[in-house]
Amino acid sequence: MLRLIQLRWLAVIGQISTIIIAKFVLHIHLPTPDMLTIIACLIAFNIGSTLRWQESVTVTNGELFFALFVDVIMLTGQLYLSGGTNNPFIFLYLLQVIISAMLLESWSTWFIIAITSVCIAGLSEFYVPVEFPYGDEGIYNLYVQGLIICFVLDAALLTFFINRISANLRAGEAQLADLRQRAAEEDHIVRMGLLASGAAHELGTPLATLSVILGDWQHMPQFTSNEELRQEIDVMQAQLFRCKNIISDILLSTGEVRGDSSAKTTLNTFLNTLAEEWGNTRPANSFVFENHIGEDIPVVFDSSLKQMIYNVLDNAAEASPAWVKLQASYEVDILTLVVTDIGPGFLPEMLTQFGKPYQSSKDRPGRGLGLFFAVNVARKLGGKVDVSNYKNKDGNVGGASVQMTLPLSAIHLKTSVNEGNKQYDV
Known part of the structure; x- marks a missing residue:
């Protein structure tokens, strides 16, 4: 045009x-x-x-x-x-x-x-x-001169126009080739991630078996009486623990939840500790935490769930360094966590593509993976993540809101109670 x-x-x-x-x-x-x-x-x-x-x-x-x-x-x-x-x-x-x-x-x-x-x-x-x-014949004829001028104009304008259009097409083809190359690289990265995730799952069983065997060895007399063998078992356990941490990090980066890294606590203790740690180590000038959970429920929280909440809070702090709010509530066996800020809000295309990787306004590597991770973890626990922009008094976008809902059954701590000859999970 x-x-x-x-x-x-x-x-x-x-x-x-x-x-x-x-x-x-x-x-x-x-x-x-x-x-x-x-x-x-x-x-x-x-x-x-x-x-x-x-x-x-x-x-x-x-x-x-x-x-x-x-x-x-x-x-x-x-x-x-x-x-x-x-x-x-x-x-x-x-x-x-x-x-x-x-x-x-x-x-x-x-x-x-x-x-x-x-x-x-x-x-x-x-x-x-x-x-x-018209005048004379040949080149001196006015009509012939007009034809020559018309031909020169057509040739010159077409040469100018076609060269410009060809340059545009070449630039578009180069950009398309670059996008295809990036897509191929990202597809290769995804395949490597899937391979790493699959290998981590496969390694979980043999590592758990080794952990049980080493735990038995620690209590066997032939090992406890031999100081050298006991030290070697300690080294083996340390290396085994390191392997478990590596696998946990791989699964954590792909949004997987691994039971080995779970910790027993209560809902209020977990949320209060998380809010205090985040508020003391993050750059938000004003961080508000509202806990509307009255009953202190025993739960088991995985490190991936903690990282999920951290990612959402970090994104809010980047968009709104002046003020971030975390609100927790519990109703009908559903835990609801809402993070709000007073930043520019989500772009319309981000709202429609939410939950997909690389959907972010941050122009740097790893952009959009935090929210992608949060959605993936919530989905694996049977919950969901919803995002929206809210309006201020003037009718303009006043900030963003991210709501995470999780079924309490996914994190509730079950204890066993014996009554007579039967055992019940409570």
Whole structure:
């Protein structure tokens, strides 16, 4: 569209110059007021096209078709007022046809061809007669000179236009190739992550077996009486514990929950400790924690769940360093955690694509993975994460809200009670 606007300004300059030369140099009588009116309409249309371009850089095929259609109609009007098909500049229609073939969809190009054909046929019958001083034959003939000028104009403008369009196409192809390369790299990373996650799951069973065996060895007399063997068992246990931590970190990065890293506590203790730790170590100037949970319920919290809440709070603090709020409530076996801030809120495209990786306004590696991790962990525990923007008193976006809901059954601590010969889980 920008190239068409530039080409249209050149057409305006060319038409004004041609009218001046024809009228004052060649002394050809032309309906100048009517021709200048068409040029004024072309200028007005080009100004409107420029304003439209500045509003949005996305242009549809229909808009391009309409722009070329207007150019054809304007050219037809000028040719109608200056001799119709007797005017050597009739071949400027080829410029419109070739440009449409480059820019438009196939059906649109055929429409332009049909329109220009009808216009040429009509100009052969309907036009304002103009007396041309043809002069001598050959190169000195005015009609031949007009044909040569028309050919030079067509060739020059097409060369200019095609070079610019080709540069745009090459830039687009280079960008598309870069995006494909990035997609291939990200797909490779995802495959590596899946492989690592699968390997971590597979290693869990043999490591647990080794942990049980080493625990039995620690209590066997033949090992406890031998100081050297006991020290070696301690080293083996330390290395085994390190392997477990590595596997836990791998599963944590993919949103998996691993029971080995769970800790027994109570709901209020966990939330109060988490809020205190986060508030003391994070940059939010004002951190508000509201705990509306009255009953202190025994629960088991995994480190991944703690990291999930940290990620949401960290994102809120980055968007709103001045104020972050965490609100906890419990109702009908559902734990609800709501994090709010007073930042710019989520972009519309982020709200529609929420839960997918790399959806973030932060332009750096790892962007969007925090919320992706939170959604994944909540989903695996049977819960969900909802995001929204809330309005302030003026009706504008006043900040973002992230609500995490988890079924209490996923984290509730079960204890065994013996009654007679039967054992019950409470």
